[in-house]
Amino acid sequence: MVSQTAVKRLYLMQVGSMPDYRIPIVCYLVQTDDGRNILIDSGLPPIIPEEQREFVNGQMIFEQLAMLGLQPDDINTVISTHYDFDHAGNHGAFTKANYVVQRAHHEHAPGNERYALIRPQWDQPLERIRLVDGDTELLPGLELIETSGHVPGNQSVLVRLLQTGAVLLTVDAVPFRTSFVRDLADDGSDPDAAAIRASTNKLLDLVAHEQVQLVIFGHDPEQWEGLKKLPAYYA
Numbered sequence: 001m002v003s004q005t006a007v008k009r010l011y012l013m014q015v016g017s018m019p020d021y022r023i024p025i026v027c028y029l030v031q032t033d034d035g036r037n038i039l040i041d042s043g044l045p046p047i048i049p050e051e052q053r054e055f056v057n058g059q060m061i062f063e064q065l066a067m068l069g070l071q072p073d074d075i076n077t078v079i080s081t082h083y084d085f086d087h088a089g090n091h092g093a094f095t096k097a098n099y100v101v102q103r104a105h106h107e108h109a110p111g112n113e114r115y116a117l118i119r120p121q122w123d124q125p126l127e128r129i130r131l132v133d134g135d136t137e138l139l140p141g142l143e144l145i146e147t148s149g150h151v152p153g154n155q156s157v158l159v160r161l162l163q164t165g166a167v168l169l170t171v172d173a174v175p176f177r178t179s180f181v182r183d184l185a186d187d188g189s190d191p192d193a194a195a196i197r198a199s200t201n202k203l204l205d206l207v208a209h210e211q212v213q214l215v216i217f218g219h220d221p222e223q224w225e226g227l228k229k230l231p232a233y234y235a
């Protein structure tokens with residue numbers, strides 16, 4: 001049985017890295033049958049602040065979209081997984097887009113210094129932001145999965161493709177393949193460990209129940225090397 005989907009293509013792009021650890025900084029683009037362009041995250045800001053110098057920009061998101069003939073104004077929706085600096089660094093450039101973010105994250109962010117650096121990017125007028133509460137189907141074949149833990153109101157994305165099948169973008173809920181294990185050990189050092197463990201277990205259950213064919217981890221250097229990157233795509 002093929003589940004209903006309006007999603008045509010999934011593009012992966014690397015827009016930066018943490019060279020010391022070979023860690024890729026990535027964004028995704030979903031294209032639908034009816035011509036909508038949906039971005040997932042927007043990468044590092046053009047100028048890396050002094051205190052974040054372990055990050056470097058690669059080919060910027062704008063150049064990569066241009067390879068597909070897309071301008072920033074062609075982006076209809078930006079799904080924001082969370083407001084960390086390497087995920088929301090160019091949100092403001094997509095002036096025609098609406099943003100989709102978990103309400104819990106959007107309401108948490110103004111009070112946390114962690115997100116202050118790029119606040120002008122994510123602190124958009126509320127009429128342009130769709131705040132969602134928990135797991136949400138954005139359109140047939142595109143689902144937001146609430147995965148708090150990495151941050152409050154973090155979200156992952158499930159994309160159902162006709163040929164590839166279901167693809168889970170864990171994003172920062174599970175940055176590396178090695179941490180995609182049930183009941184992650186807790187050494188007591190991380191106050192968010194219980195929430196991270198719960199979200200990891202939730203995604204493992206989803207992989208089992210939704211016949212997920214491909215799990216793409218948020219920052220995994222080894223896996224990233226073997227994936228198709230823009231201009232190639234998953235259909």
Ligand SMILES: [Zn+2]
Pocket residue numbers: 084086087172218219
């Ligand atoms: Zn990240």
